[in-house]
Amino acid sequence: MERYEPEQVERKWQAVWEREDAFLVLNPTLPIKPEDADKSYVLEMLPYPSGELHMGHVLNYTLGDVVTHVRRRRGFRVLRPMGYDAFGLPAENAAIREGGHPRLITERNIAAIREQMKRMGWAVDWSREVSTADPRYYRWTQWLFLRFLERGLAYRKEALVKWCPNDQTVLANEQVIDGRCERCGAEVEAKSLEQWFFRITAYADALLDEMDLLESWPERVLTMQRNWIGRSEGAEAIFRIEELDIDLPVFTTRPDTLFGATFFVLAPEHPLVPQLVEGTEHEAAVFDYVRHTAARSAVERVDPDQEKTGVLTGRYATNPVNGEQIPVWVADYVLMDYGTGAIMAVPAHDERDYAFAKKFGPPIRTVVAPAEGDPAEEGAFVEHTEGEQLVDSGPFTGMRSPEAKKAIVEWLEANHLGRPAVGYRLRDWLLSRQRYWGAPIPVVYCEDECGIVPVPDEDLPVLLPEVDDYVPKGRSPLAAAEDWVRTTCPSCGGPARRETDTMDTFVDSSWYFLRYTDPENDEAPFGTEIANYWLPVNQYIGGIEHAILHLLYARFFTKVMQEMGLVDFREPFARLFNQGMIYRHGAKMAKSKGNVVPPDEMISHYGADATRLYILFMAPADEDKEWQDTGIEGTSRFLARLWRLAHEVAERGDPGSPDDSPLVRTTHATIQKVTDDIERRFQFNTPVAALMDLLNRAQHAKDDPGQAAAVRFATETIVSLVQPYAPHMAEELWERLGHERLWEESWPEPDPAQLERDTFTLVVQVNGKVRDKVEVPTGLSEDELVARATELPKVRAHLDGKEIRKRIVVPGKLVNLVVG
RNA sequence: GCCGGGGUGGCGGAACGGUAGACGCGGAGGACUUAAAAUCCUCUUGGCGAGAGUCAGUGUGGGUUCGAAUCCCACCCCCGGCACCA
Numbered sequence: 088m089e090r091y092e093p094e095q096v097e098r099k100w101q102a103v104w105e106r107e108d109a110f111l112v113l114n115p116t117l118p119i120k121p122e123d124a125d126k127s128y129v130l131e132m133l134p135y136p137s138g139e140l141h142m143g144h145v146l147n148y149t150l151g152d153v154v155t156h157v158r159r160r161r162g163f164r165v166l167r168p169m170g171y172d173a174f175g176l177p178a179e180n181a182a183i184r185e186g187g188h189p190r191l192i193t194e195r196n197i198a199a200i201r202e203q204m205k206r207m208g209w210a211v212d213w214s215r216e217v218s219t220a221d222p223r224y225y226r227w228t229q230w231l232f233l234r235f236l237e238r239g240l241a242y243r244k245e246a247l248v249k250w251c252p253n254d255q256t257v258l259a260n261e262q263v264i265d266g267r268c269e270r271c272g273a274e275v276e277a278k279s280l281e282q283w284f285f286r287i288t289a290y291a292d293a294l295l296d297e298m299d300l301l302e303s304w305p306e307r308v309l310t311m312q313r314n315w316i317g318r319s320e321g322a323e324a325i326f327r328i329e330e331l332d333i334d335l336p337v338f339t340t341r342p343d344t345l346f347g348a349t350f351f352v353l354a355p356e357h358p359l360v361p362q363l364v365e366g367t368e369h370e371a372a373v374f375d376y377v378r379h380t381a382a383r384s385a386v387e388r389v390d391p392d393q394e395k396t397g398v399l400t401g402r403y404a405t406n407p408v409n410g411e412q413i414p415v416w417v418a419d420y421v422l423m424d425y426g427t428g429a430i431m432a433v434p435a436h437d438e439r440d441y442a443f444a445k446k447f448g449p450p451i452r453t454v455v456a457p458a459e460g461d462p463a464e465e466g467a468f469v470e471h472t473e474g475e476q477l478v479d480s481g482p483f484t485g486m487r488s489p490e491a492k493k494a495i496v497e498w499l500e501a502n503h504l505g506r507p508a509v510g511y512r513l514r515d516w517l518l519s520r521q522r523y524w525g526a527p528i529p530v531v532y533c534e535d536e537c538g539i540v541p542v543p544d545e546d547l548p549v550l551l552p553e554v555d556d557y558v559p560k561g562r563s564p565l566a567a568a569e570d571w572v573r574t575t576c577p578s579c580g581g582p583a584r585r586e587t588d589t590m591d592t593f594v595d596s597s598w599y600f601l602r603y604t605d606p607e608n609d610e611a612p613f614g615t616e617i618a619n620y621w622l623p624v625n626q627y628i629g630g631i632e633h634a635i636l637h638l639l640y641a642r643f644f645t646k647v648m649q650e651m652g653l654v655d656f657r658e659p660f661a662r663l664f665n666q667g668m669i670y671r672h673g674a675k676m677a678k679s680k681g682n683v684v685p686p687d688e689m690i691s692h693y694g695a696d697a698t699r700l701y702i703l704f705m706a707p708a709d710e711d712k713e714w715q716d717t718g719i720e721g722t723s724r725f726l727a728r729l730w731r732l733a734h735e736v737a738e739r740g741d742p743g744s745p746d747d748s749p750l751v752r753t754t755h756a757t758i759q760k761v762t763d764d765i766e767r768r769f770q771f772n773t774p775v776a777a778l779m780d781l782l783n784r785a786q787h788a789k790d791d792p793g794q795a796a797a798v799r800f801a802t803e804t805i806v807s808l809v810q811p812y813a814p815h816m817a818e819e820l821w822e823r824l825g826h827e828r829l830w831e832e833s834w835p836e837p838d839p840a841q842l843e844r845d846t847f848t849l850v851v852q853v854n855g856k857v858r859d860k861v862e863v864p865t866g867l868s869e870d871e872l873v874a875r876a877t878e879l880p881k882v883r884a885h886l887d888g889k890e891i892r893k894r895i896v897v898p899g900k901l902v903n904l905v906v907g
Numbered sequence: 908g909c910c911g912g913g914g915u916g917g918c919g920g921a922a923c924g925g926u927a928g929a930c931g932c933g934g935a936g937g938a939c940u941u942a943a944a945a946u947c948c949u950c951u952u953g954g955c956g957a958g959a960g961u962c963a964g965u966g967u968g969g970g971u972u973c974g975a976a977u978c979c980c981a982c983c984c985c986c987g988g989c990a991c992c993a
Contacts, residue, residue: 305911305912306911306912307912307987309911310912310987310988310989311911311987311989313910314909314989315989317989317992319992319993321993337993338992338993340992340993352993388991390991391991393991418991419991421991421993422992422993425992426992431993432993437993439991442991511992634988635988701931704920704931705931706919707920710912710920711987712919712920713919715919718918718932720931721931721932724946725931727945728946767923768923772920772921772930773929773930775931776920776930776931777929778930779930779931780929783930850925850926852925852926852973852974854974855973855974855975857925857926860926881960892973893973895925895973895974897925900926901926901974905973905974
């Protein structure tokens, strides 16, 4: 028997799969027939082609691979594609650093990562490969942008935006973490710029409500999305500055506290601030404060532990419910981009207003009684008043706060002083980027009268121009391609200039899962009927880092495409699974931390099969896990033992069909467990343990001639069941055991009769404590089971002649005797 | 602060209200070998005990239950999200 040489076996089978198109899956012919119904779309988040596979990829794609293999062998038509999220900053930064074109760098990286993926042996349908940086792909990204534009869902506006001074480009809100750029960590700055946005806020409620349509998503992801959307219900109330004839609406979630408003605050960026103070004695101080605020960094400004600051405007606003005149302040604890950029301040019932009032002196007026037992100190901050009774609130005094909320909003509405309103934390998606390596935004600016003019569909794609310099200078590098920028207006034929910003790469990845269904289509981004066949994705797998960004954007895109009639479903991903992160030496594996284990080294040393097995065996797939350098020895040894046993079994020839025996029954039980764990429980570590266990048993039985047939059956079953995890070795052994192609073999099914046992281990408890176990025949009555239990000497010792007050019998499992 | 997830041997973990610690790593001892590697066998939660055993034990404290790692309540700790969002 030759030694197990993973490299040789793996190279051999990878070549066979390629030659025989093993994992190619054809679309069904249209129209879809009922016999095509058993489909499954298994998708992993597409990689950014950095050129180097890391362990996170290995886990992600091995998970998808196991699901894919099992479903294929269970008779499903399985779509399992692969592609590259190929636009983006790393390639561009590499081009700046090392020279060369981002396109060439990306192509080189794609070639390298594809090679590594093939070395892992993943069962990908390579005929559907997609790169988002390919003009045949981004043509349709641009096409979709134009459809959004037509529907008013893409728009351009001047706004205060988040600017990364390092990457020299704007960022979406979702790309700012704790005031820093999520890519490079630089502190973001605020900048007023004209930019392109997607109107995702119009879908805030749909994104929340349609979570109900999802089959199975992790609770934490849903929570993160809910937090991000940040819906809160309340009311808009109109305060008025009489002397200037200005209405200042505010958003509040506590209209029941309107009578407690003792001052009013505007955000420093509020557009009406200048008008309020112009020509007054407060002008200088207010302008000074506004300038001071603008100079503060974003990180500093959002720190809630900062002492409150603010300045008086000298103006007074009228409280709509009682006509009271309250002073108007400007303070930076009020944010321009939430609500209306202005608030009514109720210091008795809002912590922030309370802190401000304590420092600057406005009165603190309790209008909702504290809950019973809480101190009712004069002028104190009163927490937890939801549901309590209103005091000093005019006609609403005495109502409980929930009714008061309704009553006050109704009163406001009837008097045209307010209305019910909903606030969201979610902002529109800023999609333009001042960088080179992305899809150009397909519009031109007419220099005559036409304004913003979309590039006609037939002129797509708008190809990226060639430029010499990718260095970001605060404007898009595309602007340097003057010949490209200068164009004619599609509408009037006059002179026009092209938009030079490119799209956020998250636009590219918001629809790629549809392109896979129809990757060669030249007429449309994809065929509607075939997309409706394959989607929604049955199982999506990827990292938690995309919980908000990609997953929220893709859901938004799908809803819009559904409304456009491009697809007939509202949610793209029915089931989502997030794999955990991989740590080593207590930190997330990262080049910068020097704790990376390169998959390539693992493959060279132990083989792809052992690496695949270990990454799934080491811990539950959804948990963060610590990489143990010696851990892979276990799966490597397991494969070597399987190799030896299978060879011994093969050499002995055919022993006929096995008789009933414990080993045969355990084998059937293992089939059951492995299938159930993978398909129902989505658990991947325990099947490996079950296979190791079965191998141990088979090995112990192998020298018993009476069990030759059972050992062969067990061994062949292990080979068959391990195929999704270790496909190369499984094929090799399957062949050596005298069979053909294992990937074409149907998935084993347990014989129900063999899952039935004729004896079982009865656990006997006394007062809930295990005292003994005994092997008994199945099918005994409760009385018989109790009789067997009470016969046992150890049990008798604990019964100690006492009276049995109660007996619990769980058939097939245990007897619990309660004595008193 | 609010929301979500989690806390089990030396380590990774198993246990889908019913035998806590499967499977694996590491460790100890042994077999084979001139030796090593590889392989195989035995042991490996803690206390007491020569042993058969026995008591304790799943972050802490309560509760529900015949029976709780698992369900409920309170608390502690760790991880993640949100947070001057009115």
